[in-house]
Amino acid sequence: MEQALGAVALPLVAAFLMPVLYRWLRWRLGLAALAVAAATFILVILTPNMSLVIPWVSQLGIDLSIHVDGWSRLFALLIAGIGTLVVLYSIPYLGSREDLGKFYAYLLIFMGAMLGVVYAGNVMLLYVFWELTSISSFLLIGFWNTRDDAQYGALKAILITFGGGLAMLGGLAILGTVGGTFELSGLLANRTELLAQPLTTVALVLLLIGAFTKSAQFPFHIWLPDAMAAPTPVSAYLHSATMVKAGLFLIGRLWPIFHVHPLWVPVVATVGMVTMVVGSFLAIQKTDLKAVLALSTVSQLGLIMWLFGLATPEAAQAGTFHLLNHSTFKALLFMVVGIVDHQTGTREIPLLSGLRRAMPVSAALAMVGAASMAGVPLLNGFLSKEMFLTAVNNSSMGLAGAVVATGASLFTTLYCLMLGHKIWFGEPGETPDEPKEGSRTILVPPLILAVIIVAVGVFPALAESAVVGPAVAAVLQAPAELPHIALWHGFTPALLMTALALGGGLLAYTALPGVLAACRRVTPQRYHLNALYDFLWWKNQAVEKAAKWITNRQMTGYLRDYLVYTLGATALLFFGTMLVKGVRIPALNLSPVGPWEFLLAAIIAVGAVFTARARTRLAAIASISLVGMPLSVLFGLLRAPDLALTQVVVESVTVVLFLLVFPHLRQITLYPRRRSTNVNVLVALAVGALGTVVTLLANGARLFPPQVAEWFLRNSMELGGGNNVVNVILVDFRGFDTMGEITVLTVAGLAVYMLIRLRKQQAGGGKS
Amino acid sequence: MELLAALLIGLLLGVGTYLLLERNMIRIVLGTMLITYGTNLMLLTSGRLKTGRAPLLGGSDIQTAAEGGGGIVVDGISYVDPVPQALILTAIVIGLATTAFSFVLAYRTVQEYGTDDLLELRGVEHE
Numbered sequence: 001m002e003q004a005l006g007a008v009a010l011p012l013v014a015a016f017l018m019p020v021l022y023r024w025l026r027w028r029l030g031l032a033a034l035a036v037a038a039a040t041f042i043l044v045i046l047t048p049n050m051s052l053v054i055p056w057v058s059q060l061g062i063d064l065s066i067h068v069d070g071w072s073r074l075f076a077l078l079i080a081g082i083g084t085l086v087v088l089y090s091i092p093y094l095g096s097r098e099d100l101g102k103f104y105a106y107l108l109i110f111m112g113a114m115l116g117v118v119y120a121g122n123v124m125l126l127y128v129f130w131e132l133t134s135i136s137s138f139l140l141i142g143f144w145n146t147r148d149d150a151q152y153g154a155l156k157a158i159l160i161t162f163g164g165g166l167a168m169l170g171g172l173a174i175l176g177t178v179g180g181t182f183e184l185s186g187l188l189a190n191r192t193e194l195l196a197q198p199l200t201t202v203a204l205v206l207l208l209i210g211a212f213t214k215s216a217q218f219p220f221h222i223w224l225p226d227a228m229a230a231p232t233p234v235s236a237y238l239h240s241a242t243m244v245k246a247g248l249f250l251i252g253r254l255w256p257i258f259h260v261h262p263l264w265v266p267v268v269a270t271v272g273m274v275t276m277v278v279g280s281f282l283a284i285q286k287t288d289l290k291a292v293l294a295l296s297t298v299s300q301l302g303l304i305m306w307l308f309g310l311a312t313p314e315a316a317q318a319g320t321f322h323l324l325n326h327s328t329f330k331a332l333l334f335m336v337v338g339i340v341d342h343q344t345g346t347r348e349i350p351l352l353s354g355l356r357r358a359m360p361v362s363a364a365l366a367m368v369g370a371a372s373m374a375g376v377p378l379l380n381g382f383l384s385k386e387m388f389l390t391a392v393n394n395s396s397m398g399l400a401g402a403v404v405a406t407g408a409s410l411f412t413t414l415y416c417l418m419l420g421h422k423i424w425f426g427e428p429g430e431t432p433d434e435p436k437e438g439s440r441t442i443l444v445p446p447l448i449l450a451v452i453i454v455a456v457g458v459f460p461a462l463a464e465s466a467v468v469g470p471a472v473a474a475v476l477q478a479p480a481e482l483p484h485i486a487l488w489h490g491f492t493p494a495l496l497m498t499a500l501a502l503g504g505g506l507l508a509y510t511a512l513p514g515v516l517a518a519c520r521r522v523t524p525q526r527y528h529l530n531a532l533y534d535f536l537w538w539k540n541q542a543v544e545k546a547a548k549w550i551t552n553r554q555m556t557g558y559l560r561d562y563l564v565y566t567l568g569a570t571a572l573l574f575f576g577t578m579l580v581k582g583v584r585i586p587a588l589n590l591s592p593v594g595p596w597e598f599l600l601a602a603i604i605a606v607g608a609v610f611t612a613r614a615r616t617r618l619a620a621i622a623s624i625s626l627v628g629m630p631l632s633v634l635f636g637l638l639r640a641p642d643l644a645l646t647q648v649v650v651e652s653v654t655v656v657l658f659l660l661v662f663p664h665l666r667q668i669t670l671y672p673r674r675r676s677t678n679v680n681v682l683v684a685l686a687v688g689a690l691g692t693v694v695t696l697l698a699n700g701a702r703l704f705p706p707q708v709a710e711w712f713l714r715n716s717m718e719l720g721g722g723n724n725v726v727n728v729i730l731v732d733f734r735g736f737d738t739m740g741e742i743t744v745l746t747v748a749g750l751a752v753y754m755l756i757r758l759r760k761q762q763a764g765g766g767k768s
Numbered sequence: 769m770e771l772l773a774a775l776l777i778g779l780l781l782g783v784g785t786y787l788l789l790e791r792n793m794i795r796i797v798l799g800t801m802l803i804t805y806g807t808n809l810m811l812l813t814s815g816r817l818k819t820g821r822a823p824l825l826g827g828s829d830i831q832t833a834a835e836g837g838g839g840i841v842v843d844g845i846s847y848v849d850p851v852p853q854a855l856i857l858t859a860i861v862i863g864l865a866t867t868a869f870s871f872v873l874a875y876r877t878v879q880e881y882g883t884d885d886l887l888e889l890r891g892v893e894h895e
Binding site for chain 2: 634
């Protein structure tokens with residue numbers, strides 16, 4: 001258990017040290033971050049399968065529970081492994097001019113948060129880490145925060161993923177309420193009962209929105225291309241290899257519960273399929289290398305989503321394997337594109353050609369990555385692509401699915417050729433900087449990934465037994481007979497489809513300009529999702545304007561309005577509850593009214609009315625005293641001598657205070673009311689009625705248990721040494737409360753003093 | 769007596785609220801004072817009124833004349849509830865502190881901004 005906790009905690013803690021260490025280490029900070037990442041990777045490798053509950057907010061069913069199984073291990077290895085390579089890559093990539101302290105802090109926060117997502121055993125804990133990954137993604141996209149595209153991309157990403165996260169929180173809350181627990185293991189155990197509940201469908205839809213936004217599925221895919229404003233190491237890490245796969249992680253976690261749900265196949269498989277087609281179709285039209293990669297990531301995520309949506313064990317196996325492979329070849333491609341960008345000063349495909357002469361190693365690496373993505377044999381992408389095509393073929397989608405899959409794969413081949421062929425061959429083009437090969441350090445991480453790609457491609461059994469097999473078992477949660485992943489499956493329909501996709505892609509590549517022109521013609525230019533987003537959030541800021549309008553309607557900045565809302569709502573709630581619950585005022589147990597008391601009450605009433613009618617300052621002083629002074633006498637008559645004395649003193653002090661301040665104030669002008677007086681009168685009447693009713697209700701029910709009063713009366717002499725019980729309560733039994741009271745008085749006194757002093761100082765130093 | 773007190777409380781709170789909803793700062797402070805009075809009386813009434821002696825132990829014979837019944841009985845003598853009284857005592861003092869503070873605040877506001885009209889003192893629109 002220490003390893004799992006350590007793997008999550010180490011990067012999170014180290015993240016906060018990064019800005020501090022940066023002062024001493026300067027450019028060497030990358031090495032410190034590398035050490036942290038590598039240590040985390042080792043901890044991840046050492047983490048066994050386990051379940052553990054550390055109590056946290058147990059009353060709400062939210063605990064710090066850890067659940068590590070094959071599915072989490074696959075992700076954890078990717079997060080820590082690719083994370084280590086990315087940190088290594090970032091050292092030469094970023095150089096020493098950037099604010100490295102900030103960069104590595106964000107990156108390590110992400111690493112810890114993402115490991116938290118995959119290790120969480122409680123869905124609420126998962127949610128917390130999930131949102132933390134969104135926040136670190138936001139910070140990293142906006143790393144170059146003075147750039148417009150970085151601001152735009154960061155805001156777009158966080159709005160879409162937080163929106164989805166919110167939906168997901170709702171889904172998790174429903175799931176936890178219906179299932180009776182927030183623990184993953186508990187939910188899995190109750191899955192049959194869960195599915196019987198109609199509310200579970202709502203939960204499923206909400207959870208899917210969360211997963212789709214995070215994994216950039218259509219129509220939420222629009223944030224991912226704009227997230228490319230981030231430094232390339234971030235794109236390689238968060239926006240292709242790990243964070244965008246969090247949605248797939250959630251899908252894998254939900255699979256055992258929901259894959260039999262009637263909505264699962266139609267929704268998940270369709271969304272995945274559409275995403276795959278749209279992503280690959282848009283990818284070929286882009287000229288920016290990172291944009292191509294971003295949309296190809298969208299497309300590949302759609303492919304994996306489609307596989308999990310098919311709800312067969314065979315498809316889940318293919319999805320899991322492709323998820324692993326995609327992380328390797330896509331991270332590699334991002335790294336190579338970063339090197340190209342770094343060395344030539346541009347990412348525009350039309351400007352780049354013939355780079356293989358200057359950058360032979362990068363060219364070879366890019367070709368391995370692109371070929372793997374296209375599904376060329378002997379590389380890992382070929383294997384999982386074959387399994388994908390087979391799974392679609394064998395699924396309920398049948399021939400139609402197979403045609404769509406082949407078509408999308410054809411586009412995939414096309415953009416893979418652009419990435420792996422177009423920029424490297426032909427005559428060298430004009431680039432801003434003279435191209436030259438990247439440094440050795442920067443080439444090491446993609447080289448390691450290339451080795452993994454080939455190794456998995458040639459010896460798939462190794463990957464299967466080490467990570468894929470346990471991961472699939474954890475997703476299925478049930479024993480299933482699955483074929484072993486093998487290099488050669490014989491002449492199958494899938495092989496034919498692969499050949500078609502590769503051949504068709506090559507054919508289209510020879511006529512690339514024509515194909516691109518045709519594609520652009522059928523792509524909508526004006527009415528698309530980005531335009532909708534921009535209308536709502538960016539150019540037109542429709543949402544912001546609407547929010548501002550609503551806010552300004554209620555938040556008028558005028559005290560009266562707020563008080564009307566608050567007091568009116570309180571009165572409505574009170575009387576509404578009384579009416580609904582049928583509360584009656586209980587029989588009153590009245591004490592007799594003496595003539596003096598009646599007289600005093602009458603004076604107080606007159607004083608109150610006069611106060612409201614007072615037009616001069618002096619009249620106000622006189623009439624408020626007409627309330628206060630009789631009230632103190634009334635206190636005396638009502639057997640509260642201490643109150644009477646205190647009230648008299650306070651009344652006198654207040655009058656003195658009035659006299660001191662009033663010469664500086666204006667006469668009481670009656671400003672015309674802005675809104676109708678009737679509302680004010682109504683609210684005042686309601687509050688007055690509330691006071692009367694509450695008093696009468698309280699009279700029937702004893703608010704203070706008599707034992708308390710009795711205890712004070714009995715022990716006042718013995719424990720407090722005083723006859724006056726009220727005094728003993730204040731200075732002895734509840735002495736600390738009185739100290740608080742004195743503190744309030746002191747603070748108020750200081751505030752008064754300061755306010756007056758401030759004025760004098762300003763007057764002395766020339767009033768602004 | 770409780771019924772009379774309840775009506776008085778209603779009046780004090782109602783007039784206080786009415787003043788609180790005004791634009792003039794002095795009237796608002798006066799409103800808070802009336803509400804304080806009303807609330808204090810409400811607290812006292814909630815512990816029942818005149819149910820016995822004032823909570824002074826070892827009282828003389830004079831007090832006996834003012835006794836009622838149904839209070840907290842200790843050693844055969846009925847006392848009124850001392851707990852609300854202790855609470856109100858605190859509330860009175862705090863009330864004084866807030867009144868003093870609001871008055872000085874009103875005074876300073878008039879000095880700084882030259883008006884005691886809350887509508888005029890509104891902040892800017894929300895950006």
